[in-house]
Every structure is written in C-alpha cells, then in structure tokens.
Amino acid sequence: MHKTDDKPLRFGRVAAMLPVHNMARATDFYIGVLGFQNVFQNGDPVGFMILEREGAEIHLTLQPGHKAADFNIAHMMVENVDALHDIIQQQGLRVIKRLQNKDYGLRAFVFEDPDGNRIDVGEPI
Incomplete structure (x- = not known):
C-alpha cells in the first residue's frame, strides 16, 4: 500500500455528474419537480x-x-420509491425498467431525466 505520509487514504463525497443540453430545463426538473x-x-x-x-x-x-x-x-437511493415513480410518470418521462421488487432486496425502477440520462432508483424492501 502506497502512502505519502502516515495518514490512511480516505474517500469523501462522490457525486454523479449529469450532462445536460439545457440548464434551465434541467433545473426545472431537478429543482422545480424533485425539490433539490x-x-x-x-x-x-x-x-x-x-x-x-x-x-x-x-x-x-x-x-x-x-x-x-x-x-x-x-444510482439513487430514496425513501418512498413509489412516490418518485408517480412523479416521473406525471412528468411524462420515460421509464426504462418498470417499478418492481428485485431479488437483491430493492424496490426499484430506471427512468430517463429530461436529457435522457438513465437513473436507477431504489429503496430497500
């Protein structure tokens, strides 16, 4: 293991970088609809x-x-995945994989944001 000093390597924040065609349209969705x-x-x-x-x-x-x-x-973990699924449908966004309980312990679905970015959403069952 390579160390530059006696401090261990630790990771902090990691965030998804979503490319968008139009910043106003993206913020209308992420801020106006999803509440970011x-x-x-x-x-x-x-x-x-x-x-x-x-x-x-x-x-x-x-x-x-x-x-x-x-x-x-x-990949986005949420509480109340059904509510987010309803919002996505109300917005007329494309659902790529339908909402269902998965054998790996999540209730999940995949949707495309207004720029076509595919986001996998899950909630522990």
Missing part, C-alpha cells in the same frame, strides 16, 4: 451547478452536444 436546492453554480451563462437534497448530491454540467448513454449513469 442549488448550492453552487459557475459560469455566465451557467455551465455547472451543484444540487443537493437531504443526503443526495448531483452535479449538472452544460454539454449542448451531449448524447445520452444507453446505460444507467447514476
């Missing part, structure tokens, strides 16, 4: 933003040429 708060932004026009809600943190980065991946780019 903007705790930092940079650029004029804004090209980077940090959003937080309870223990969750996501970073938005303006990428006008972004093409969404066809795999999950973030």
Whole structure:
C-alpha cells in the first residue's frame, strides 16, 4: 500500500455528474419537480451547478452536444420509491425498467431525466 505520509487514504463525497443540453430545463426538473436546492453554480451563462437534497448530491454540467448513454449513469437511493415513480410518470418521462421488487432486496425502477440520462432508483424492501 502506497502512502505519502502516515495518514490512511480516505474517500469523501462522490457525486454523479449529469450532462445536460439545457440548464434551465434541467433545473426545472431537478429543482422545480424533485425539490433539490442549488448550492453552487459557475459560469455566465451557467455551465455547472451543484444540487443537493437531504443526503443526495448531483452535479449538472452544460454539454449542448451531449448524447445520452444507453446505460444507467447514476444510482439513487430514496425513501418512498413509489412516490418518485408517480412523479416521473406525471412528468411524462420515460421509464426504462418498470417499478418492481428485485431479488437483491430493492424496490426499484430506471427512468430517463429530461436529457435522457438513465437513473436507477431504489429503496430497500
């Protein structure tokens, strides 16, 4: 094990970086619909933003040429996954994998945000 001094290696915060085509549309969803708060932004026009809600943190980065991946780019643990699923459906967003109890102990589903980013959402059963 490599150490630069006698301190152990420790990890702190890790947050998903979500590429977005349009920052206003993304914040309408993450702030206006999901209730995240903007705790930092940079650029004029804004090209980077940090959003937080309870223990969750996501970073938005303006990428006008972004093409969404066809795999999950973030996993989000929530309380009351059914309520979030209802919100996603009310917003008319695409559900990739339907809400169901999984054999690995989560009630989960996968949706696409307004920029096509696939987010896997789960709650312990």
